[in-house]
Amino acid sequence: MISKLSHPAITFEDVWFSYSSSEPILRGINLHINEGDVVAILGENGAGKTTLIKHLNGLLKPTQGNVYIYGENTKSKSVAELSRKVGVIFQNPDHQLFAETVEEEVSFALKNFNYPAHIVSLRVEKILKMLDLWEYRKSSPFSLSGGERKRVAIASILSYDPPIIVMDEPTVGQDYAQKQKLSEIIRLLQIQGKTIIVVTHDIEFVCENFSKTIILSKGNVLAYDFTRNILTNFELLLKAHLLPPQIPYLASRFNSISPKNVLYVWEMRNEILRVMGRLTV
Amino acid sequence: MNPIIEALNLSFRYAGEERWAIKSINLKIYPGEFVLITGPSGCGKTTLCRCFNGLIPHFYEGELEGKLIVDGLDTVKNQTCKLAQRVGMVFQNPENQLIMLSVEDEIAFGLENLNLPRNIIKERINEVLSILGIEHLRHKSPHELSGGEQQKVAIAACLAMRPKILVLDEPTAHLDPLSSKALFDVLYDIRNKLNITIILVEHRLDMAASIVDKVIVMDKGQIVLQGRPRDVFIDPIVKAIGIGVPKLILLYEDLLLNNIKLDFPPLNIDEAELLLKKLLNR
Amino acid sequence: MSLGIVQGFKFNRNNTILHNLDPRAKLVYILSVLTLSLIFSELYPMLILFLSTIPLVIIARSLNEWLRSMKGSFMIILMIFLLNYFLLPAENALSLSISLTLRFLTIFSVFSIFFMTTYPENLAIALIKLKAPYDYTLTFTMALRFIPTLAKEAQTIIDAQRSRGLELESRNFIIRIKRLTPILIPLFINSLRRASQIAEAMESRAFGYSNKRSYFHELNFTLYDILFTLSCIILTSLGLYIKFYLGYSETLVLARPWP
Numbered sequence: 001m002i003s004k005l006s007h008p009a010i011t012f013e014d015v016w017f018s019y020s021s022s023e024p025i026l027r028g029i030n031l032h033i034n035e036g037d038v039v040a041i042l043g044e045n046g047a048g049k050t051t052l053i054k055h056l057n058g059l060l061k062p063t064q065g066n067v068y069i070y071g072e073n074t075k076s077k078s079v080a081e082l083s084r085k086v087g088v089i090f091q092n093p094d095h096q097l098f099a100e101t102v103e104e105e106v107s108f109a110l111k112n113f114n115y116p117a118h119i120v121s122l123r124v125e126k127i128l129k130m131l132d133l134w135e136y137r138k139s140s141p142f143s144l145s146g147g148e149r150k151r152v153a154i155a156s157i158l159s160y161d162p163p164i165i166v167m168d169e170p171t172v173g174q175d176y177a178q179k180q181k182l183s184e185i186i187r188l189l190q191i192q193g194k195t196i197i198v199v200t201h202d203i204e205f206v207c208e209n210f211s212k213t214i215i216l217s218k219g220n221v222l223a224y225d226f227t228r229n230i231l232t233n234f235e236l237l238l239k240a241h242l243l244p245p246q247i248p249y250l251a252s253r254f255n256s257i258s259p260k261n262v263l264y265v266w267e268m269r270n271e272i273l274r275v276m277g278r279l280t281v
Numbered sequence: 282m283n284p285i286i287e288a289l290n291l292s293f294r295y296a297g298e299e300r301w302a303i304k305s306i307n308l309k310i311y312p313g314e315f316v317l318i319t320g321p322s323g324c325g326k327t328t329l330c331r332c333f334n335g336l337i338p339h340f341y342e343g344e345l346e347g348k349l350i351v352d353g354l355d356t357v358k359n360q361t362c363k364l365a366q367r368v369g370m371v372f373q374n375p376e377n378q379l380i381m382l383s384v385e386d387e388i389a390f391g392l393e394n395l396n397l398p399r400n401i402i403k404e405r406i407n408e409v410l411s412i413l414g415i416e417h418l419r420h421k422s423p424h425e426l427s428g429g430e431q432q433k434v435a436i437a438a439c440l441a442m443r444p445k446i447l448v449l450d451e452p453t454a455h456l457d458p459l460s461s462k463a464l465f466d467v468l469y470d471i472r473n474k475l476n477i478t479i480i481l482v483e484h485r486l487d488m489a490a491s492i493v494d495k496v497i498v499m500d501k502g503q504i505v506l507q508g509r510p511r512d513v514f515i516d517p518i519v520k521a522i523g524i525g526v527p528k529l530i531l532l533y534e535d536l537l538l539n540n541i542k543l544d545f546p547p548l549n550i551d552e553a554e555l556l557l558k559k560l561l562n563r
Numbered sequence: 564m565s566l567g568i569v570q571g572f573k574f575n576r577n578n579t580i581l582h583n584l585d586p587r588a589k590l591v592y593i594l595s596v597l598t599l600s601l602i603f604s605e606l607y608p609m610l611i612l613f614l615s616t617i618p619l620v621i622i623a624r625s626l627n628e629w630l631r632s633m634k635g636s637f638m639i640i641l642m643i644f645l646l647n648y649f650l651l652p653a654e655n656a657l658s659l660s661i662s663l664t665l666r667f668l669t670i671f672s673v674f675s676i677f678f679m680t681t682y683p684e685n686l687a688i689a690l691i692k693l694k695a696p697y698d699y700t701l702t703f704t705m706a707l708r709f710i711p712t713l714a715k716e717a718q719t720i721i722d723a724q725r726s727r728g729l730e731l732e733s734r735n736f737i738i739r740i741k742r743l744t745p746i747l748i749p750l751f752i753n754s755l756r757r758a759s760q761i762a763e764a765m766e767s768r769a770f771g772y773s774n775k776r777s778y779f780h781e782l783n784f785t786l787y788d789i790l791f792t793l794s795c796i797i798l799t800s801l802g803l804y805i806k807f808y809l810g811y812s813e814t815l816v817l818a819r820p821w822p
Contacts, residue, residue, distance in 0.1 A: 045427060045457050059722050079725045088726045094756070095716070096723040098748035108745070112728030142752065147322055156727065173373075173454045175322045175484055176525035201457040204487075204528070243458040246487060246528045246550065253554045254561075265528060269535045275561055276541075334767055365769040377757050378764035382683055382708050389779035391768035402779050424711055438768065 008032040008068075009164055009195045010056065015065035017051060024063070025051045027219040035163070038186065038196045040206040040227070043216035044241040049199045052216065053168055056197070058082040069164070084113055087162035091169040093153035097141040102133060105141050106156045113160055127159045131185070147178045154185065164195045171202045183209050203245045207231060207263055215240050232259040284309035285445060285478055286333065290347035293328060293337055302328040304502045306347070310480065310495075312445070315472050317489055317510070318482045320499035321523045326482045329499070330450045333480065334368040335361040352445055366395065369439025371449040375431035375456075379423040384415070384434050387423075391442045409437040412474065413467060429460030433467065440471070446478045447471075453485055462488055487527045490514065491549035498524070511546045529553050571632020571675040574683060580787065581623040581680040586689035588788040588795075589677050595795040596673045599802045600666045605813040606658045608802075609665040616672040625679045632675055633668075643667055648819065656819035683707050688782045697776065705761070713754070720749050 012031040018024040025048045033039060043049050054060040055067050058079040067074040069085055090096065099105035103124055110120045128134045131151045136144060141152050150170075157165070171179055179202075186209055189196055200206060206213055206227060213230045215222040217240040223230055230236065232248045247268050248259035257271045291306040303325040310316055318326050331337040335356045338345045349356045352367040372378045381387040385406060392402045410416045413433050423431060432452050439447060449468070453461035469492045472479050483489045490496075496513040498506040500522040506513055513519065514530045532553070533546045543560060547553035576582075581589075599612055620629045633640075647660035687700040724745045725731070733739045805811050 044459060054722065057726055059725065078730075080728045080730050083726050083728055090719070090723045090726070092719075094753055095720045095749055096727070096745075097752075098745045108729075109727040112730070145323060173451075175523070177321055177523035179525075180523075203458065241459055243462065247532070250529070250532075250550050250553050250557075253550070254557070256561075265531045265535050268532055269539060272536065272541070272557065272561070273539060336763060336766065340763060340766060360771075361766045362769045362772040365767055365772070368767075370764075370767040372760065372764060374760055376712060377760040380705055380708060380761055380765065382704060386684060386779065390770075393776050393779055394769040394772050396773050396775050396777050398777060399779060399781070402777065406779075423708070442768065 009035040009037075009070060010197075011066075011068040012055070013066045013068070015055065015062045015067060017055070017060060017063050025219050026055075026062075028065070029219070029221055031214070031221060031224065033195065033197065035195050036190075036193050037212060038190050038210055039198070040210035040213045041197065041199045041216055042201065042203070042206060042213055042230075042240070042242060043199075044201070046218075047216045047240070048219040049216055050168060053088060053166055053197075053199055056082075056164070056166055057086040057088050080112065083109075083162070084160070085162055086164045086166060087157040087160070088166045089154055089157045089168065089170065091172060093149040096153060096156070097149060100140060101138050102128070102141050102144075102152055102155075103137045105152055106133075106159050109156055109160045115160070123159050123161070127155045130188070131155050131158075146173065147175075147181075150174070150178070151181075158189075162194075164197070165189060167196075167198045167200075169200055170198060171200055171205050179205060201242070203231065203243065207245055215242075217241070228260065228263055231263060234259075282311055285312045285352055286310040286480075287350045288332075288347070289349075291329075291332065291349050292346040293332065294344045295328075296342040296344075298343075301502050302343075303332075303499075306504055308497065308504060308507065310478060312478055313472075313476050314495055315469075315479045315493045316481065317486075317493040317496045318480065318499065319484065319486060319496065319524060320505075323501075324499040325502040326499055327450055328502075330370070330448050330480070330482055332356060333446070333448050334370050335359060335364040336370075362394070365391070365444075366442060367444055368446045368448060369436075369442060369444040371432065371435045371439060371447070371452050373451045373454045375428045375435065375452075376423065378435050379431060379438075382422055384410075384418045384421055384423075384426075384437075387434055388438045388441045391438055395442065405441045405443075409441045412440065412471060413437050427460065428456045429463055432456065432460075432464055436467070436471075440475070440477075444477070446480065448480045448482075450482045451484065452481075453483065458488075461485060465489060465492055468492070484525065486514070486525060487529075490527050490530075491552075498522075510548055515546050568632055568635035571629055571635070571671075572678040573628070574681065575625055575628065575679055577624045577680075579623050579680070581619060581676070582682070583787070584680070584791060585782055585784055585788040586677075586681050586686050587693065587782075588784070588792045589681060590689070591792045592795050593673050593677055595799040596669060598799055600669050602803065602806050603811075604659065604662050604666070605811070606662045606665075606815050606817075608811075609662040609669070613665045613669045613672065616669060616676065619676050620672070623676060623680045625676075628679060629672070629675060632671075636671065640664055640668065651819075653819040653822045655813070655816045657817035658813070658815060661817075684780055685782060688778065688780050691778070692782060709757070712757075713750075716753060717746070717750055720746050720753075 010033040012029045015026055015029040016024050017026040041049055051060065055062060058074045058077055061075050069082060074082060097105060099108065106127060107120050107124050110123055128137055131154065133151055133155060141149060144152065170182055186196060210227050213227045214224045215230060215236060222240055223236055231245050234244050234252065237244050247265060248262050251257045251259040251262040251268060256275050262268045262271055288306045288308045292301050292304045294301045306329065318329065320326055328337065331341060332349050333351060338357060339361050345357065351364060354364060356364060379387050381390055388406045388409060389402050392405060410419060413436060415433050415437065418426065418430060426434065453464055456464065465488050468479055471477065481489060490510050493510060496508065496510050497504055498513060498519060506516055506518055514526055515534060519526055529547045533543055536543060543556040547556055596612065603609060620626055644660050644664045647663050648656055651659050683704060687704045690700045691697060729742060729745055731742055733742065
């Protein structure tokens with residue numbers, strides 16, 4: 001029996017990509033993401049994040065190099081085939097909602113993948129209940145609020161339970177409460193053992209939810225490391241045109257406090273207490 | 282001093298809806314103020330914005346109660362095209378508010394609508410391109426611009442009409458943090474240079490908190506709190522309704538819980554550094 | 564194939580004499596060439612007319628796009644030629660089919676030159692100067708503005724739906740149409756939403772404030788425009804004179820080998 005750790009779920013092997021004869025968007029990407037990893041991809045606009053995502057389910061194929069999903073080269077697979085393993089949730093739910101009811105919308109992917117009817121209804125029920133959408137199952141997706149439509153879009157991908165889940169900028173336009181809900185969903189999926197990749201530029205969101213982060217800049221992977229190491233490395237963030245998170249940045253102004261130890265508010269508080277002599281380390 | 286915007290028991294319900302999008306809004310905004318309106322999704326902030334330039338009730342149908350006076354004009358009795366000379370509005374989606382093929386034409390559009398002579402239009406275009414530092418974008422088409430640049434163009438197009446009030450509805454929603462910061466810097470700058478009243482609707486409180494004079498917090502269609510940023514953000518009601526309080530305020534409160542009182546709640550890194558250094562040197 | 568043709572009609576931002584000519588002068592040019600291409604159907608005049616458009620393409624520095632466009636329309640050209648070759652009376656089938664093909668190419672060529680060298684903003688102003696109502700020219704300009712946006716959105720929607728397992732290829736025509744529904748509905752709804760946002764933005768910038776409006780761009784007929792227009796009119800008159808007054812007729816007749 002092959003253990004889960006022996007095959008990385010996603011491998012990028014020296015991947016270059018450009019549209020026809022223009023500038024390359026991806027320049028030699030090398031990446032291994034293991035099954036069960038929960039990774040954030042940070043980068044400024046134009047760094048190549050969305051292009052990278054599209055290589056995960058075959059929407060784009062590398063101009064040079066290879067992308068492997070569970071060991072299989074994406075060049076030999078169709079988008080539909082790859083989508084069964086890699087569920088991609090795009091940024092704007094309004095770019096995919098089309099059905100008459102939420103139920104129909106969420107069952108679209110399941111039907112495309114030829115699941116039998118009774119399984120479809122079971123799965124739809126399960127996911128709608130999980131995302132607090134069951135009461136809207138007969139409503140039109142267009143009658144729902146922005147946050148609810150976002151959840152329908154998420155539900156429509158999670159319904160067929162792909163092992164790898166990718167989200168493109170899920171926090172854009174979301175208020176605090178909605179981001180909390182999103183964090184819950186990610187945590188739930190993590191417990192289920194899914195491999196999760198989230199592209200975002202929301203640094204605070206990354207702080208709260210991801211143990212590992214990839215920094216993408218101008219088509220290159222600048223770093224792939226533990227979030228703490230990345231978000232406290234200001235030189236790296238500057239190079240990638242990213243703003244550092246507030247708390248570690250504040251810490252960097254004090255000689256006696258190391259930003260590396262201070263990602264969260266409570267850590268900063270502890271460090272302050274320590275320096276004041278009120279906390280024994 | 283008289284308020285430049287005054288809302289008296291303002292309420293509005295969209296046609297065909299049961300609940301009131303905004304209810305019994307009472308507020309006074311004075312000339313030159315930089316006001317932040319925030320609140321969870323659905324609290325009515327966008328609805329309130331639409332009232333300021335008359336889109337409600339003239340573009341959006343529904344039931345309006347109460348009164349809103351903007352620069353001396355009653356918004357019910359005056360059409361948006363008339364109010365547009367006093368109130369400029371910048372929308373969330375950068376792309377869909379730029380309708381012309383070049384930046385220059387975009388800025389000219391509003392001025393052409395007002396039937397201003399060509400030499401004045403030329404002058405104003407030069408003026409706003411310079412104020413916003415986007416002279417190099419003059420001949421570009423909207424497709425060639427980044428989100429941040431598009432928003433700057435939208436602001437320029439509004440400012441060219443010399444409004445007294447500028448309203449921005451979540452202008453950074455689609456922008457990355459660096460572009461957002463640049464936008465806030467620009468707003469701070471133009472408020473000081475032009476002495477214009479700015480109303481900003483935002484979620485990104487970390488960045489916006491330190492540049493505004495007044496914060497209005499809304500929830501479920503009503504104003505629940507208004508006041509200076511330092512006073513508002515430490516009020517427990519803000520967390521209770523689910524607003525993302527700036528991290529530095531959270532730090533201030535956490536320290537309080539541990540019996541450490543900073544002189545005042547910091548709104549930006551520089552203030553926080555000052556306060557903490559003072560604390561640690563005691 | 565279809566993409567190649569489009570290249571010849573896309574505006575390019577070169578700064579040439581042709582680009583700086585008033586669109587109205589260029590419209591006169593199109594009318595002239597159109598007239599000449601219709602009154603003549605003989606081989607030599609058609610050849611001269613077609614070849615005369617090429618120097619203009621070169622002046623406009625758009626030779627590559629023009630060639631690509633010609634290549635792209637190869638199928639249509641071939642079809643026109645073959646249809647005429649086989650259906651016309653045998654005695655002048657070859658020469659006539661060549662001239663008719665050349666007529667098509669000439670008309671294609673001048674429209675291509677027009678669109679490649681005319682600033683869309685200037686075209687809008689030209690239409691206004693020609694007394695077209697502002698609302699229509701605005702609609703035209705905005706369509707040009709938002710077509711690329713729409714195209715990008717369509718691609719995004721296609722990507723999103725393919726990621727849910729939608730397969731767009733199918734041998735069955737009806738199934739292929741049905742599968743377009745998840746693409747067309749979001750596209751349509753987003754367009755409506757966009758239209759509403761655009762309208763809001765326009766109102767917020769005082770659109771509709773007054774019946775009279777000023778125009779930032781001005782179009783003045785310069786000396787070049789006058790000379791260009793006059794040349795076109797003179798050449799057209801010359802052509803009409805040669806054809807109808809002097810009674811020009813075919814000098815080169817090529818027949819089809821079989822009746």
